[in-house]
Amino acid sequence: MSGALAQFGQYVTDHHHWDGPRGIPHRTVEHLRLSVTAMVAAAAVALPLGAWLGHVRRGGVVVQWLVNIGRAVPSLAILAILFPLSLRYGFGLGFWPTVPALVVLAIPPMFANAYAGVRGVDPATVEAARGMGLRPAQVLSRVEVPTALPLILTGVRVATLQVIATATLSAYVGFNGLGSFINEGFRQQDDAKLLTGAVAVATVALTVDALFVLLVRRATPWRMASARPSRKGTT
Amino acid sequence: MVPALRLVAVSKRFPGARTDAVADLSLDMPEGTVTALVGPSGCGKTTTLRMINRLVEPTSGSIDLFGTDIRQLDVHELRRRTGYVIQQAGLFPHRTVAANIATVPQLLGWDKQRVRERVDQLVGLVGLDPELLGRYPAELSGGQQQRVGVARALAADPPLLLMDEPYSAVDPIVRAHLQDELLDLQRRVRKTIVLVTHDIDEALKLADQIAVLNIGGVLEQFATPDELLRAPASPFVEQFLGRERALRRLALQPVGTGPIGPVPEVVEGLPTVTTGAPLREALDAIVAWGVEQVVVVGDDGSPVGGLDLLTITERIGNAPSRRDTA
Ligand SMILES: Nc1ncnc2c1ncn2[C@@H]1O[C@H](COP(=O)(O)OP(=O)(O)OP(=O)(O)O)[C@@H](O)[C@H]1O
Ligand SMILES: [Mg+2]
16 A cells, blocks of 8 residues: 555656646646536526425425436446437537536536525515515525525535546546546556546545635625524523 | 505405405504404414415405505505514525615615615614624524514505514513514604504504404404403403403503593692503502592692592493403
């Protein structure tokens, strides 16, 4: 093991591995580009739909059903199906066959949390908003979504981590992301390379996760409020 | 004069329900008065209130606001011109107190300066510490949240205020406090207020007229607090009002609002009550001191009359039913 670690140390300190299209920075950027594309597409579908279903307070069973199906579908299977199709219809290798697989992966947690978050908003809050003359779209955008934001962002966060980890599969269909270190390392029986890929993916995931924590804190300052009961008055 | 709010034969049956939630309800509420809707749980109080701001549409009948059928108004306009206060306050957790209060003025497109001035004004009106303006609802006590709820409802100065059990979630001491504040506020801003409560004492204290509803949304009696206590229209109302109705009527009537006797010849050693005190205080003094009468004094403390037991009794008239006051 210590041998592998030493090799790993050598690998990552070799400046050749930091340059060019096969270097760590380039592959990291590519990995992020793929992940972000999939996340944006998935969020564009999952968040409005989940929030809207939560707003009309309908479809609980259907939501659960869709989410379960989405979770049960293996990303690798989608990839295997899409790869030849992508080639045949001219979308090429790598990037495009992977995006739908990641989108299917990312939708369930975001959809489920957007739905649960909006549906779970205190009915008294919604009643007050309606009673004050907010239109349905205003109730959703100004009251329900902001109030549900902690849960919604948690869904995005979970989906992002899954996408970053699973985007490594793209290497099997020829995408030049961080998964390529793992794929090549495995085939070339190069443990240092394999470890480099794994550590790089973990580092990206942890960094993005930390950024999320900061984002959530900044976006929902009022959440801190409930953690400060000492400021409560008495009357 | 056209009443501020008029309900004409309003009924509501929810889809799938076998009975009416509200049945054939007609009420006139004059401008600037407080009307209480009281009755047991499930008698349709909330439903009645929500029909007034059209969160619920009546099955039949009509509701007029200052002479206009509310169905002719834009529903969002109607709601923005109608304050709505609910039991759990329903504050927006993600907005500060100031932003919560500013909700309707912002919807109406007021400029920032005007909104800010209005918020400051309202904070004073409802007795809220201005320091709380920057806080979030989770940082407030129940009583403070209720005050913010009232301020938010009053923000755009609506002529009509609907309140659904506004004080039932706070403890009795805070509740009494908030009730006094509402009376004080009402003296200053004169809104037409519809107050839902199942606390009959709250209704007696705050309302100019009280509608007692029975299960199925049937109106049992619509009368002033004094009238209600003096002459309950049915056994249901009588039971709902509870015991000691005569004493509670005395509590409602200030000494100075009816006939009093002449100043006693000897005032030395007699207890005094002010003209603003309720008759019940005069009775209490008579009983406590074991005297024949009390001296009524004006605001400056000078004697203006006297009150004995007979006068007090005459003031509240002869109750038609003496069964539970005997
Ligand atoms: N949205 C609704 N759909 C169906 N039935 C309803 C609805 N709202 C109220 N009801 C029914 O109408 C009746 C009256 O309810 P309402 O809430 O007006 O009573 P309430 O007098 O306010 O009672 P409480 O004192 O418990 O608040 C009840 O039987 C209730 O179940
Ligand atoms: Mg109710």
